[in-house]
Amino acid sequence: MDVSIGQSLDLLMFATVCVVLLMGFPVAFTLAGTGLAFGLIGYVVGVFDPSFLLATPQRLFGIMTNEVLIAVPLFVFMGVMLERSKVAEELLETMGQLFGTLRGGLGLSVTIVGALLAASTGIVGATVVTMGLLSLPTMLERGYSKRLACGSIAASGTLGQIIPPSIVLVILGDQISNAYQKAQLDMGNFSPDTVSVGDLFAGALLPGLMLVGMYMLYQIGMAILSPESSPAMPPESGQRVSIGKVFHALVPPIVLIISVLGSILGGIATPTEAAAVGAVGSIFLAGLRVGNGSPWPIYLAAIALVVVLFMTVNLDLRVARNEISQFDQYAIYAAAVCCLIVAIGIGVALLRVFREGVLTKVVEGTTHVTTMVFVILIGASIFSLVFRGLGGEELVHEMLRDIPGGTIGVVLTVMLLMFVLGFFLDFLEIVFVVVPLVAPILLQLEMPNGDPISPVWLGIMMAVNLQTSFLTPPFGFALFYLRGVAPPSVKTSDIYLGAIPFVFIQMIALVVLWYLPSLATWLPKVVYGP
Template structure:
C-alpha cells in the first residue's frame, strides 16, 4: 500500500476513533499499532522494538521532570486561595469603571496564569469567584463568560506553561529550548491580555449595560487603602513569578530546577495564607500524580503515532504536498495554522502537539522560518483550542462551576469575540515576529 493511501487512512482512522469518544492516549497508540503492523508486514517483534525504544526515550527526557513540578505548584496555589485576595483588591480598585469588574478578572487571570500554567485551575477558580459576582453586578452573561474563559486560557501560554515544557521536550532543538520558549511567550501572552482589556474597556464604554460600574455608595475605600490592598495581594504571587521566571531567564536554574523552586514557593505562600496542611499536600500530590499520568500517557501514545507515521513515509507525503505548491511560504504557513486551528476544535492540545510538531517543524525549517517563531505561533494558535466549539475545554470547565443562569448559548456567544481577538493576536505575531524573538535574544543572545 502506498504511503499516500496509508497517510490518508491513518488520519481518517484517528479522527473517526476520536469522534466515537475513545480515550485519546489509547486511540493514538492503537492506531499506531494497527498501521505500524500494516506498514511492516505484521512483523510484531520489529514493531515492539520500535515502540519500546521510543517510549523509553520519553521517560529519559530530563526536561519533562518539570511537568509534575509545575503541576504541583499550580495545585498548591489553587488550594492556597492566592488569587482570591488579588481579585477582592482589584474589585475595589477597578470596580468604579465601566467594565471594571471584567477588567479585574482579566488582570487576576493574567497574574494567576503566570503562577499556574494549567487552564483548568485558572478557569475554575475565576468561574467560582467572578462568575456569581459579575452576574450580581448586572454584567451581560455572554461577555462575562467570554471574559472568564478567554482570560483563563492565558495559563497555557504565559510561562511557566506546561504546554511550553512539552513543546521544548518534543523538538530537542536548541532554538526551542524551554528557556527560549518561556522568554518568547511573555510578550505574546501580555499582548493578548492587553487586547482583552482593550476590548472589554471599549465595549463597556460604548454600552455601559454590558458592564455597569459599582454604585458610588459602595466605593468607600481611600486611595491609600486601595494601594495597600493591591500591594498586599499582588506582591506574593509576583514574587513567586520572579523566583520561577527570573532564575530561568538569568540562567541561574534550568526550567526543572525553577519548577522545584516554584513548588517550594507555592507551599510558602500557602503557609502564609494559613492554607497549608497535610490534607492540602495530599490532595495536591494526588491531583499532580493523576494529571502527570494523563499527560505522560498522551505523550507515549502520541510518540508511537508520530514514529509510525514518519516511518511509513507520512511526513514526506505531507511535506511534499505543502512544499510542492507554487505559492508563497506564508500561504503554506497559513495552511499549517489552519490545520492546527481545526484540530483544536476536536482534539486536546497535547495530542495536537505530539502529532503536528514532528511533521510541521521540518517543513517550517525547510521554508527558512525561525523555529522559535514558528513554535510560538503554534502555541498561540493552540490557545484557541480551549475556546472553540464543540470541544473547547474552558467552556465546559466554566459551565461546571458557573451559576445556572449561564447557559451554553450564553457561553458560546460570549467567547466568539475573544476567539477573534486571539486570531488577531496570532496575525500580529506573524506580521511582527520581533514580538516573539526579541526577549529570547535579550536573555539568551542570538
Template sequence: MLAEYALPITMVVALLVGIFSGYPVAFLLGGLGIVFAFIGDIPVAFLGTVGSRIFGGVIENWLLIAIPLFVFMGLMLESSGVARNLLMTLQRLFGRVHGGLAVSVALLGVVMAASTGIIGASVVMLGLLALPVMLGQGYKPEMACGVIAASGTLGILIPPSIMLVLMGSILQISVGALFKAALVPGLLLGVLYVAYLLITAKLHPEWAPLPDQKLLGTDKTPLPLALLRDLFGPMVLIVAVLGSIMTGIATPTEAAAIGAGGSLLLALVMGGLSFPTLRNTLRDTSRTSAMILFVVIGATCFSVVFKRLGGDYLIEDVITGTGLGPYGLLLLLMGLIFVLGFFLEWIEISFVVLPLVAPVVEALDFGFGLSGQGLLVWFAILVAINLQTSFLTPPFGYALFYLKGITAGQISIGTIYRSILPFVGLQLAGLTLCIVFPSLVLWLPGLMP
C-alpha cells in the same frame, strides 16, 4: 499518491474516528501504532526500537520532570487565597470605571497565568470568584462569561506553560527560549482584552454597570498598601521562576522545583495549607501528570510507526505540492491547526502535527534572516497562540465546559458560545500581529540570549 500513501492516510482517519468515538486518546494512539505496524508488515524487531524510543525520549527525559512540578505549583496556589484577595483589591482599583470588574478579572487572569499555567484550575477559579459578582452587579452574561473564559486560558501561553515545555521536548529546542518568546505575545493578548473591555463598556455602559460601593468590600487598608500586599506573593513567585530561567540561573526543571516549593510556602503563609489540601493537590497533580505523560508515550508509538509507513513524506508532499510561498504555507498550517482545535486537544495536535510539519517549516525562508532553531521558536509560539484559541472554540472548547460546569444551569451553553466570539477574534488578531511583526516574538530571546 493516494495508493502510495494509503496506509498513513488510513491511520490518520482511524485516529480521528477513534477520537470522536470518545475512546481514551493515550490507548488510541499507542494501539493504532501497534495495529498498523502489523498491517504494514513492519518487522517485529522494529517495534523494539519503539520501546527504546519511548524509554529514551520520554521516560529518561529530565525536562518532562517540570510538568508535575508546574502542575503542583498551579494547583497549590488555588488554595493560597491569593487570587481572591487580589481580585477584591483590583476591583477597588477599577471600581469607579465602567467595565472595571471585567478589567480586574482580565488582569487577575494575567497574573495567575504567570503563576499557575493550569487552564482548568484558572477558569474554574475565576468563574467561582467573579461570575456571581459580575452577574449580581448587572453585567451582560456574554461579557462576563467571555472575559472569564478567555483570561483563564492565558495560562497555556504565558510562561511557565506546560504546553511550551512539551513543545520544547517535541521540537528539540530550548524551553527557556520559548518562555522568553511567549512572554510578550501573552501580555499582548492581555492588553487586547483590557482594551476591548474598556471600549465596549464605554460604548455600552449598560453591559458593565458601576458597582454598588458596598460590593467593593470592607477592606480599610489604603489601596497602594493593599495592592502591594496582595501582589507581593505572586510577583515574588513569578520573578523566582521566570527570572531564574531567563537569566540562566536555573534550568526550566530547576525553576519548576523553585515554583513548587514557593507555592507551598505561599499557601502556608496565607493560611491555606492543610493536610487535606496537600493530599488533594498531590492526587490531582498525579492524575494530570499521568494523563499527559501517557499521551506522550502513546503519541511516540503512533508517530514512529506513522513515519515508518511514509507519513512524513505524505505531509511534505501535501504541503509543498500546494505551490504556495513560505507565508502561504504558514497561513495554511495555521488554518489547519485552527480547524483541528475545534475537535482535538492541544496535546494531540502538538504530538501528531508538530513533528511532521516542523522539518518543512525549518527549511522555509521568510526573509527576515532566521533559520533553524530561531525559526522553530517563532513557529512554535505562533502554534501556541493558535492552540490557546482551541480552548475557546466550540464544540469541544474545554474552557467553555469548565465554565458551564460551575454555572449550575444559570447560563445556557449558547450564551457561553456567543460570549467567546470577540475574544477568539482578539486572539486571531494577536496571532496576525505576531506573524506580521516577528520581533514581538523574537525581541526578548534576542535581548536575553
C-alpha cells in the same frame, strides 16, 4: 514496499484516531492502540517493517531521562497548590474590590487576575473553573452583560497557554527543539543549533502581555461604547480596600512569578530548576495561607532560599574540589545552614497544608495530570513510529510541497490544520502527534525575505493558535469548562457569543505576530544572545 498503500493507511490511521477520540476513548490508549493495529495491518499487507517498533524502548528511555520534561510535574504541582490554597480566590476578591467601582472594572480585574494566575499556575481548566465560580456570579449580580462576562472569564482563563511558565510551552519547547535539530540534520548541518524551553518562555512573554493588553482595551471599549454592558459597582456596595490587603494578595504571587521567570531569563536556572523553585515557593505560600501557626519559620526559609540562590550564582560552592579556600569553606557552611532552614520551612508548611486536608488533594491532582501527560507521550511515540514506518513522513512532505503560495501557503495551511484540530483534540495530542510531523519541514523553509523560519517564532505562533482553539465555539475546551460551572441563567449561546470577540482578538494577535515576528524573537536574543 507499495508506497501508495502505506500512505493510504497513514491517512486512514489519522482519521481513525480522530473518530475514536471523539467517541470518548482515552487518548493515550487510542494513540498507541491505533498505531499498533495499523502497524499489524501494514505488516500483513507487506507495507510496514516491524523493526520500526524496536525504537520504542529507546524512545521511552529518552522520555524518562529528559530533564526538560521534569519541569512538567513541578509546574503542575505549583499550579495545583496555588489553586487549592485559595491564592486565586483572594486575588479575585481583592482586585474586584479595587477596580469594581470603575465602569468595566470587574472585567479588567478578571483579566489582570487571569494573567497573574496564568503566570502562576499555567493550568487552563483550573483557572477558568476558579474564575467562573468566583467572578461570574458577582459580575452577573452587578448587571454585567452575560456575554461579556462569560467571554472575559473564558479568554482570561486561556492565558495560561501562552504566558510563561506554561506547561504547553514546556512540552511544545521540547518538541520544537527536537524538530529544529532534525530539520538542520536533514539540510546537512551536522552541528545543529539548539532551541530551549527558556527561549520559548522568553519569546512568549511579550505576545502574552500583548494579548492581555488587547483584552483590556476591548473591555474598556465596551465600557465606553456600551455602558450598560459593564456597569460600575455602587461605592457603598464595596468595602474599602486597604493597602495592606492589596499587598498581601498581590505581592506573594508576583514575587513567585519573578522568582521563576527571573531565574530563567536571567540565566540563573534552567526551566526545570526554576520549576523546582516555583514548587517550593508555592508550598511556602500555601503554608502562609492555611493554618494558624507563626509565619516566621516560612519567612526565614524563604529568605534562606534567596540567600542560597544568590550564593550559588556568585560563589563556588562545590565540595568535590582538591583545594577549597577558607572563604569558600565558610560559604559552603553558610549554604548548608541555609539549606537546613529551607528544609525546616518546607516541613512546617507541608505539615500545615496536610493538616488542612489540602496536601492530599494537591498530590492526587498533580499525579493525575502528570500521568496523563506522560502516558499520552508514550502513546504518541508509538503512533508516530508506525506513521513514519508506513511512509507518513514522505506523504506530509509531498502534501506540503504541493501547496500553492510557497512558504506563506504552507505555514497558513499548517496553522489552519492545527486550528481545526484544536476543536476536537486536546493540545497534548496536537503537540505530540502533529508538531513532530510538520515542524521539521516548516523549519527547512525560508520566509519571502530570505530569512529562515525562526523556531521560537513558529513555536509562539503555534501556542497562540492552540490558545485560540480553546476559545472557538462550539468545541472550545475553555467554553466547556465554563459551561460546567456557570449558573442555569447563563445560556450556552451566551458563552459562545461572548467568546467570539476574543477569538477575533486572538486572530488579530496572530496577524500581528506574522508581520512583526520580532515580538517573539527580540527578547530571546537580548536574554540569550543571537
